[in-house]
Amino acid sequence: MAAPDRSPFRAVWPALGLALLAGGWALVHATAGPFVLPSLVDTGRALGRVVTSGAAVSALAVTLVHAIGGAGLGTLIGFALGLVGGTARPLGGLLAAPITAILGVPPVAWIVLAFLWFGTGLVAPLFTVTITAFPIVFAATLQGMRARDPGLAEMATVFRLPARTRFFRLLLPELAVHVAPALSTAFAISWKVALTAEVLGDGSGIGGAFATARAPLDLAEAMAWIVLVVVFLLVSDGLVLGPLRRWIAGHREGTAKETSPAPTCVGIGAIREEI
Structure with a gap:
């Protein structure tokens, strides 16, 4: 497996992408006018006012x-149910x-129902984000449980590995490959749902x-607030999720060095350490 790119030029392409986005923004402003899209300068000034006034900090604290909070609760619920469902296939x-039916309900419908059930306080946005995020994590966890390598479970049984080692050194590395992309999706959707609930709520x-x-x-x-949302989301x-992605990349690299290229055996190093 190729080593991760540590070149000093690895940030060039993202920077070019941002420059392209800024150029498109300026082009739309010049073509359509300020009533469609404000200029980058005006947006920057508004952003500075929002940040220096302290409004950004208080608003960010609530949205966080x-x-x-909703994404965390949804992740815990979805992961736990996925583990249970993957262990007991009938369940x-x-x-x-x-x-799946819950996942198919539009988030705006959950927002309206949450306002009717809980009012427009803290509980409604938390509930809406949680019920939107957990099916995504559940589906990924269930798929990861069903795609596990049966050879690992058999070896763990033969070598009598403790349950804690089986979970943290064998099961989690296998599941992380499936769950990490779902977490990124659920995380981004959680911000969108939370902001929608705040716009429609209190x-x-x-x-x-x-x-x-x-x-x-x-x-x-308005665009300054949107820019802040994007920055907060990326940060x-x-x-x-950045540490999780790096852990997965490091685990894959370590596994590739310890095993032959033919069979994919995640976590074999953990068994070697325990016996």
């Missing part, structure tokens, strides 16, 4: 509770149908600030 089949958080800026048609400030994704 809604988005990260997995029993859970799959209703959870006007708290970044969603509420965006709705306030939209009312007088202050497009520059939080890197802080929360």
Whole structure:
């Protein structure tokens, strides 16, 4: 397996992508005018005002509770149910149908129902984000459980590995390959759902600030809040899911060095360490 790219030029392509996005923004502004898309300069000034006034910090704190809290609860519930369903296949089949139905319900419908059930306080956005995120993690975990290498379980039984070692050194590395992409998707969707709930709810958080800026048609400030959301999403994704991605990459690289290229045997190094 090829080593990960540690070249100093690895950031060139992302930088070029951002430059292309900025160029497209400027082109749309020049073509359609400020009533469609404000200029980068005006948006930057509005962003500076939002940050220096302290409004960004208070709004971010509320949205973080809604988005990260709901995503965390959804991940725990989805992962636990996926483990149970993958261990007991009949139970997995029993859970799959209703959870798929839950996944098919539009998030805006859950938002409206949550407002009717819990009001427009803290619980409604948390519930909406949780019930939107957990089916995604459940499906990935269930698929990972069903795709496990049976040889690993057999070797763990033969060598009488403790349950803790089986879970952390054998099962988790196998599941992480399936669950990590689902976590990225659930994480991004959680931000969208949280912001939508804030716009339609009590006007708290970044969603509420965006709705306030939209009312007088202050497009520059509205776009500034959108830019903040994107920045917060990228930073939080890197802080929360970045270590998981690096762990998976390191585990794959270590496994490739310890095993022959033909069979894929995740975690064989853990068994060697235990016997």
